[in-house]
Amino acid sequence: MVSHALLDILIVLVAAKVAAELMERINVPAVVGEILAGILIGPSGFDLVENSDVLRVLAEIGVILLLLEVGSVLELGELAAVGKASLSVAIIGVAVPFVGGAAFGELIGMSGEEALFVGAALTATSVGITARVLGDLKALTMAESRTVLGAAVADDVIGLVILTVVVRLATSGSVSVAGVLWIVFVAVAFLAITAAVGIRFIPGFFEWIARFSKSSGTLVALALAFTLAIAELAEVAKLAPIVGAFVAGLALGRSAASDRIRRELQPVGHLFIPVFFLSIGI
């Protein structure tokens, strides 16, 4: 079992890097190569690797590291500056696919419920893909990128609402407005509280760790542990864990120790982030 998992990791690492190197040479973002490599080595391709629990956890760590990194290079103030634009992008980016998908479903003769599910399925924006492609293009700090990233996060909240409403409609035939408002309240409260508390207390805490730790791995390990904790909390608030990782990154990025944290987490990300994108195809 253990050595089988190590063999899978070995194949994933080699496939990811060969694909990334090829793509870089034809000016395509590496992430495209990684997803294709995942399809090639996965069950729909040469079936070299199967989607095990171990690979899923490594992939999850990978995408959490990605959003941590992205969050840590952005400023909350800069994000707030594009807040209105982000929200418009998010609303349009949800409304158009939802209405279009549902209408198309009706058109080809689906029941109303089925059509609603098609619409709901099309509303999701992948925060992970968004962050990675903008990162590969080295465009993360541009105003346009911040707008799109903010929209992807807002989309996670809106998508949560749509999914809840559609599922309730399908299962119990009715939706309680109070129930939906409560879900929105919990999600928004999570974002507001973790961002506010995190940005207020976390930078100082990690500067203190950087100054007083005697073991050289303490800073990087606790930064990852903090991020995992916020990701878990996000899941409790029914948001995607990576939205939590993004908020954790925003908080850690304001610390004086953030350069060291980023420098030490970067090679870890080099190993695990590709696992996430390959696992899309596996």
Added chain:
Amino acid sequence: MVSHALLDILIVLVAAKVAAELMERINVPAVVGEILAGILIGPSGFDLVENSDVLRVLAEIGVILLLLEVGSVLELGELAAVGKASLSVAIIGVAVPFVGGAAFGELIGMSGEEALFVGAALTATSVGITARVLGDLKALTMAESRTVLGAAVADDVIGLVILTVVVRLATSGSVSVAGVLWIVFVAVAFLAITAAVGIRFIPGFFEWIARFSKSSGTLVALALAFTLAIAELAEVAKLAPIVGAFVAGLALGRSAASDRIRRELQPVGHLFIPVFFLSIGI
């Protein structure tokens, strides 16, 4: 499942670093704290974390990274210089516990077979603990440390022979000398061939990768992939995978890119090596 594993990793990271910081302050090697922390959070302690497949794989990656790091700071020539001393240490370090254990077994009235198993169980030297304690003491490159490390590797071969002989005696009542010689031959051939081929070709290969790779994560990912491959090969030769990782480290350490490989793998090790030592207690 996935988020449960992330919670386990979070607990392991925090426990490891708290334990390491405490131990560093009372001048005890951090590894002692990590093993104790593992017992505390494991099923025999507060039962916060269970020994899952995911944790086992992360632990395995951790100890492989440790031996890769240790191998990469040592020189094969320096190891060979202490070769005779290492072999004496290994033989004495196997013979004394084996004879002592078996004699003690006989003394307290065990059957001959049972006594042999007690002796065999006591012969193993933990390459992982040896490497980590010497590393914590910053004594890896001392001649004495090289002697002990070389002995731990040699012990893996001798232990393999003893275990094979004892198991064959217990199951079929007899041992074929040719069979035992074949096992020794495969193990020694693995060590000799991977060391010779690895040291001849691997440094140049990784310098080439460092020079021509366009994606910044390629070098570190392929260095880890190479190490995993040699570890898998070691397992095929019935040796411990970490002995393979040690040989891979010896080869990678001679590359001009070895400083960069070591620098980038270090934070990865900071995260995973403690998982191995905690998992001893979990």
